Amino acid sequence: MSYVIMQDVGFLILLIGLGIPLGIYMYKVMLGKKVFLTRVLRPVENVTYKMMGVNPNEEMGAKKYALCALAFSLFGFLFLFLLHLCQGFLPLNPEGLPGTSADLAFNTASSFVTNTNWQAYSGESTLSYLTQMLGLGVQNFVSAATGIAVLFALIKGFTRRQCRTIGNFWADLIRSTVYILLPLSLVVAVLLVSQGVVQTFSSYHDIVTLEGAAGSVPVGPAASQIAIKQLGTNGGGFFGVNSAFPLENPTAFSNLLECWSIFILPVGLCFSFGKAVKDSKQGRAIFLAMLILFVVALIGVTAAELFTAPQFDGAVVSGNMEGKEVRNGVGASSLWAAVTTGASNGSVNSMHDSFTPLGGMIPMFLMQLGEVVFGGVGCGLYGMLAFALLAVFIAGLMVGRTPEYLGKKIEAFDMKMVCLVILAPPLLMLIGPMLTVMNPQTPEWLTNSGPHGFSEILYTYASTGGNNGSAFAGFNANTPFTNLLSGLVMLIVRFVPMVAIIFLGGNLAKKKIVPVSDGTLSTSNGMFVGLLIAVVILVGALSFLPALALGPIAEFFTTLG
Amino acid sequence: MEKTQVPAKKEKMRVLKPALICVLVLTLLCGVIYPLLVTGISQLFFHDQANGSIITVTLKKDLTVTTTDEETGEESTQVYPAGETVAIGSAYMGQEFTSPQYLIGRPTPGAPTNLSPESEEHAQMVQERIDFFHELDPSNTADIPMDLLTVSGSGVDPQISPEAAEYQVSRLARERGMSEEDVRKMIQKHTSGRFLWIFGEPAVNVLLVNLELDGYIA
Numbered sequence: 001m002s003y004v005i006m007q008d009v010g011f012l013i014l015l016i017g018l019g020i021p022l023g024i025y026m027y028k029v030m031l032g033k034k035v036f037l038t039r040v041l042r043p044v045e046n047v048t049y050k051m052m053g054v055n056p057n058e059e060m061g062a063k064k065y066a067l068c069a070l071a072f073s074l075f076g077f078l079f080l081f082l083l084h085l086c087q088g089f090l091p092l093n094p095e096g097l098p099g100t101s102a103d104l105a106f107n108t109a110s111s112f113v114t115n116t117n118w119q120a121y122s123g124e125s126t127l128s129y130l131t132q133m134l135g136l137g138v139q140n141f142v143s144a145a146t147g148i149a150v151l152f153a154l155i156k157g158f159t160r161r162q163c164r165t166i167g168n169f170w171a172d173l174i175r176s177t178v179y180i181l182l183p184l185s186l187v188v189a190v191l192l193v194s195q196g197v198v199q200t201f202s203s204y205h206d207i208v209t210l211e212g213a214a215g216s217v218p219v220g221p222a223a224s225q226i227a228i229k230q231l232g233t234n235g236g237g238f239f240g241v242n243s244a245f246p247l248e249n250p251t252a253f254s255n256l257l258e259c260w261s262i263f264i265l266p267v268g269l270c271f272s273f274g275k276a277v278k279d280s281k282q283g284r285a286i287f288l289a290m291l292i293l294f295v296v297a298l299i300g301v302t303a304a305e306l307f308t309a310p311q312f313d314g315a316v317v318s319g320n321m322e323g324k325e326v327r328n329g330v331g332a333s334s335l336w337a338a339v340t341t342g343a344s345n346g347s348v349n350s351m352h353d354s355f356t357p358l359g360g361m362i363p364m365f366l367m368q369l370g371e372v373v374f375g376g377v378g379c380g381l382y383g384m385l386a387f388a389l390l391a392v393f394i395a396g397l398m399v400g401r402t403p404e405y406l407g408k409k410i411e412a413f414d415m416k417m418v419c420l421v422i423l424a425p426p427l428l429m430l431i432g433p434m435l436t437v438m439n440p441q442t443p444e445w446l447t448n449s450g451p452h453g454f455s456e457i458l459y460t461y462a463s464t465g466g467n468n469g470s471a472f473a474g475f476n477a478n479t480p481f482t483n484l485l486s487g488l489v490m491l492i493v494r495f496v497p498m499v500a501i502i503f504l505g506g507n508l509a510k511k512k513i514v515p516v517s518d519g520t521l522s523t524s525n526g527m528f529v530g531l532l533i534a535v536v537i538l539v540g541a542l543s544f545l546p547a548l549a550l551g552p553i554a555e556f557f558t559t560l561g
Numbered sequence: 562m563e564k565t566q567v568p569a570k571k572e573k574m575r576v577l578k579p580a581l582i583c584v585l586v587l588t589l590l591c592g593v594i595y596p597l598l599v600t601g602i603s604q605l606f607f608h609d610q611a612n613g614s615i616i617t618v619t620l621k622k623d624l625t626v627t628t629t630d631e632e633t634g635e636e637s638t639q640v641y642p643a644g645e646t647v648a649i650g651s652a653y654m655g656q657e658f659t660s661p662q663y664l665i666g667r668p669t670p671g672a673p674t675n676l677s678p679e680s681e682e683h684a685q686m687v688q689e690r691i692d693f694f695h696e697l698d699p700s701n702t703a704d705i706p707m708d709l710l711t712v713s714g715s716g717v718d719p720q721i722s723p724e725a726a727e728y729q730v731s732r733l734a735r736e737r738g739m740s741e742e743d744v745r746k747m748i749q750k751h752t753s754g755r756f757l758w759i760f761g762e763p764a765v766n767v768l769l770v771n772l773e774l775d776g777y778i779a
Contacts, residue, residue, distance in 0.1 A: 064576070074580070244714030316704045356678055
């Protein structure tokens with residue numbers, strides 16, 4: 001118990017202590033300032049621009065910026081889709097795996113382009129090394145980089161005045177890939193290998209066990225992909241059971257490193273934001289709101305897993321160990337569950353389907369809040385900034401003043417964009433389960449029955465509708481129905497809010513900056529933090545309480561009787 | 562009309578062409594150069610870990626290996642004679658032990674159950690596991706640690722808790738004709754602690770303990 005608390009506190013210290021300097025570094029990179037890696041990486045950056053034939057200093061308006069982001073994602077999608085279908089004929093396929101079905105290829109391409117990494121397949125038995133490396137690994141980088149780019153387009157909207165442009169998408173994309181994601185991934189990947197995570201192109205090793213059974217040890221170029229799957233809040237495991245698999249996450253240190261990697265960029269970006277708007281208190285306020293939501297959720301999951309597990313005669317009284325690894329225990333598994341669903345990461349080191357009813361509900365609710373509790377790289381923060389605009393808007397209505405945020409008046413067009421960002425996810429997170437429940441085939445896809453079976457469905461769409469990617473894995477998702485429906489959900493919740501944010505940034509950039517007066521609502525004090533938290537919870541609770549009552553809450557009450 | 566159409570088309574190409582090239586260049590950078598670089602460094606400095614931490618031993622006695630054909634269900638056996646060198650597993654992948662003379666790990670079906678811990682199926686599974694341990698060692702009436710009764714997230718958890726190992730010490734000592742102290746020492750040797758005193762949980766590597774019990778590693 002005391003170890004669990006110390007572990008969580010230690011984790012937060014590591015996160016904040018390293019998040020602040022990294023945030024400042026990212027701010028410098030994204031604004032084109034000199035950093036210590038500039039001398040090494042500037043040539044790489046410049047060669048890339050030259051090959052693409054673009055000028056990184058060319059300024060773009062919102063429309064052009066959005067078109068570039070969409071075109072880039074479209075080509076990424078097509079490339080990935082074809083790679084899946086053709087992997088059987090391509091090299092680096094030592095296990096001789098055939099091409100996937102078209103609906104699975106569509107689902108997986110949507111999943112990785114949208115930074116979701118929902119996996120309807122099991123990596124070691126479905127995908128060749130080439131597909132994992134050239135397809136999934138690459139999208140892990142660029143979908144995260146796209147998130148950072150769009151975040152900075154919005155930030156430029158706040159900082160520029162009476163300006164028609166919000167930067168250059170290509171420059172934002174390449175800089176975040178080359179200066180932030182690649183160097184960090186390289187360091188994390190090598191550290192992971194030192195712990196026993198595999199990184200090789202050889203085929204699986206045949207073994208015999210001490211008691212005389214034959215088996216095989218799956219290997220592959222895993223560490224390089226795992227590093228970026230965590231750092232880019234992607235979450236798609238190289239192996240089917242993700243970071244629960246010992247060869248993806250073998251030791252206490254690898255577990256800490258991977259868990260830290262999930263949160264470090266979203267945390268750092270809060271501080272980059274403060275730096276970029278030249279008022280670090282603004283970044284701190286957003287950070288605090290996210291941190292408070294996270295800590296409350298973490299305490300909830302941990303307590304549920306420690307104290308509400310069923311007990312058996314003849315067994316030691318203990319927390320819930322079903323679906324958890326011994327080296328992680330209840331503490332590090334609950335911590336990871338809160339981190340991976342708070343951030344839209346979705347990798348798991350334990351099976352969320354086997355959590356206690358309340359312990360499984362909290363990760364689900366973290367996703368249903370819209371992935372803004374740190375959230376995905378870039379997209380978590382821009383989602384939270386949309387909630388911040390909603391909060392000042394509500395406060396403005398209460399006192400009868402035009403709402404302002406960071407000196408920009410928030411007007412009708414801005415609120416329309418904010419509504420798209422905030423309402424698209426809950427809408428799809430509910431439509432998905434609705435259609436699934438109406439499908440007569442659905443019961444065959446469930447592992448559990450009753451309320452827990454409904455939870456499996458609800459979790460599926462909370463995950464895909466939040467671009468998270470974790471699963472109540474008892475749900476058999478590799479069916480044409482679910483592949484197509486969840487694929488569409490992932491595409492819509494990624495690109496509708498993203499385009500709305502770019503246009504929001506474009507519109508904000510055109511505005512003047514209103515000087516601060518006595519009547520201006522402070523957006524950096526404790527009251528605003530409280531208001532922001534209340535708005536996030538309110539939207540989430542109003543949307544999802546009825547559905548949660550049918551799933552995890554109902555299951556919890558049946559265990560009491 | 563015509564005048565506006567030409568620049569519009571040109572404008573489109575100014576988005577599409579860089580987008581396509583960008584996908585290709587970043588694929589080269591992140592999908593080829595980066596993983597090759599990581600593989601190179603790993604194979605050079607961490608060769609053993611990067612390849613699955615495979616343990617090879619020279620057999621001390623004949624080992625009969627039974628394989629079941631997945632499609633036909635037919636069983637076939639192959640005998641590895643004493644003195645042959647075989648790969649006996651990965652240090653990080655659990656394998657099934659059922660014999661009383663081995664330290665027994667968590668159930669290893671190779672995949673997680675994904676069962677709700679509140680479900681009937683789960684209660685049944687735990688009960689079967691409790692019965693298994695009681696049958697294995699009727700003299701041991703202590704409460705059994707939960708990790709021995711539940712399936713892990715990977716289904717191949719290589720470790721058990723120190724309490725779960727302690728629960729089996731008396732049986733191992735009896736079966737192997739060793740003192741309990743010696744068994745404890747062996748277990749202690751293959752127990753990994755918390756990282757930086759607070760992160761993770763202490764855990765006993767089952768395969769390594771059993772290899773030492775069989776005298777394959779010292």
